[in-house]
Amino acid sequence: MNFRGIISSFPTSGRNFFLDLLKESTKIHHLQQIHAQIIANGYKNDISTVTKLTHRLCDLGRINYARDLFLSIRNPDIFLFNVVIKGYSSNGSSFSSISLFNHLRRMTTLRPDNYTYSFAVAASSDFRSEKVGNLLHGQAVVDGLESDLFVGSSLVDLYFKFSKVDLAKKMFNRMLERDTVLWNTVISGLVKNCRYEESIGVFIDMIADESTRLDSTSVTAVLPAPAELQMLGVGMSVHSLALKLGLDDHEYVITGLMSTYSKCGEIESAGSLFGQIARPDLISYNAMISGYTCNGETENSVRLFRELLESGDRVNSSTIVGLIPVFQPFGHLDLTSSIYGFCIKSSIVSNPAVMTALTTVYSRLSEMELARKIFDESNEKCLESWNAMISGYAQIGLTKEAISLFKVMQESEVRPNPVTITSVLSACAQLGALSLGKWVHELIKREEFDANIFVMTALIDMYAKCGSIAEARHLFDLMPDKNVVTWNSMISGYGLHGHGNEAWNLYNQMLQCGIFPSRVTFLSVLHACSHAGMVAEGERVFHSMIIDHGFEPIAEHYACMVDMFGRSGQLRRALDFIERMPTEPGPAMWGALLGACMIHKDTTLAHLASERLFALDPENVGYYVLLSNIYSVDKKFPLAASIRQVVKRKSLVKIPGCTLIEIGEVSHMFTSGDRSHPQSDKIYMMLEKLVGKMKEAGYKPETTAALHDIEDEEKEMMFEVHSEKLAIAFGLIATEPGADIRIIKNLRVCLDCHTATKFISKITERLIVVRDANRFHHFKDGVCSCGDYW
């Protein structure tokens, strides 16, 4: 027998033999051996065999091996292209996937088919921007494949992934043919976008549609909806439907039902379902652990956690997060710490996912030092950990830490996502860091985050809070989709700047657009009315909130009303309002009244308000200072001094006043009487010169005057200069004549500084924008936008 004969009779030489072998092989070394046999038997250019091998390599994550194989084929056909396009995207290289798709279109004569489009569209949904996906949609239309079931389904999925719910629904409605997968895609897409009611609606439509059959995916896709809505009845109906369809032994279905029952408080039903699973996997364990935790059965969660560890399975971040009752108000810190200890002991703490989870949990508990410790110790810092740290810092007002950590992150290889950016913007807004905020804005454009509603809302908020209300409005008008938070940010921005009319108009425009206002909306409108003296409008909106929109007012709303009456000088009405409130007045209401007494110099009422305040909130130093200042105004110095004694005796913490000014990219911080600035001499000389001119113009320093903020030590007071004056003087030195000066103060501006700034704005012909703890003051031509009313 000759050599050819040996080959042809050799059992491994048939194509089908290789294909069968490839189907069954699950290990990479099998594939390598088969590949060697394929070459040895002369099948290395047999395209179907190579395609199958490439496919298996992709499945096992060997994308580079697969790519080399692909490149070795002289004339790959559309099948092989499809396998590699899919392989890239399922191995996390969506960019390569799209590049290959483009290569296919431009450099070959092959025509992409429905497979090609569905893979490419799926790859494009991994991108941050929907642009590629939109292009692909256009190309699919041109190639007449848009309404193909597979292409259409992947397009529907694409739009859901980019939260274009309306587009997705439109696409779905246009589809002539609908199969189980398409329905499932819509149900899960609605769930992903928190459209729970709608997803239940579509699920019911699907049941009614007799041409399609429900499968386990349909059931698992819809279950989060009744779980989130806590609609036990719906959950139970889905359960009985699953029983009827014989899907109740499907592990995903059982896990979904478990979550639904435990979120509806039916923890026993969840537990018995868990018992039905022969060998629960990690996700089932996690669902049950967090179910127990949510229902307060901590012992059971810990028991399951141990069981999971003993079974030798890996633990992931969901396990740890599910174990810790993050959102419960009490007892969580101790438990977290003991779980941390447990993680150390069982040496799973080095697991990056666990590290991340612990960082996240501590950060959510505002235990930033502990969070930071774990964060610093972890070797692999993933995006989620960075976000947990940065947002944690930003949320509790540690803005500098948030920003400096963000800068460290920029230096590392981890790229920020919209969550990061939103947190950083919140820090900028709190800090008034306009130049950093502008830099982040550039980054948003570069990274194409400018379609993200959270990012854009945070950006609007940042501009408004950093004084650029016009820029905020510009961005607001450019946004195609706005949610209630976006509108609220803009309305409260106007309120901060004292632009009551704009806030009022925007609120009405919002209603016309059919946006449902929230409690925060009313708070923002009331604030705006209060700061602009629009009492009639404020009262109208307060009543409309209750009657037309069905909101029960909360403490903040009442405080706003008291503030509004008080500011406008209707102190008795404010008191009357407090006394007639249906709930017990808290510190916020009395505090608002005390503040109004300050402005209108009503000592009697101030006394009443402060008595209530001291009873309710004895540790708050602000009220003592306010009262002491009122006595000073009334020239009741002994009383004022005695109040200050109380502060000293209680050794309540004083917040030192400080003012920030940004020149270029650098921010300069001044405290009261500060001489630490390198240009200190020049600053004081400038101030002296200014005071001279101001006095000529009629300025009288308010030496006996009340300070809204914390007073300095009595004797020093005469010589000390408040930080805002220093910052303004420095601003005058460091900027071009005529340039705007923007400063930020951490406390409320005091009366003397307010008067002085009015004079300075007139003398120097500058616009001076001051952001204090409460609002913005725009000083121009000797007048302040607050109407001396703050």
Add this chain to the structure above:
DNA sequence: TTAGGGTTAG
């Protein structure tokens, strides 16, 4: 002239 490639999910 066959083979080789699907989108959705806890």
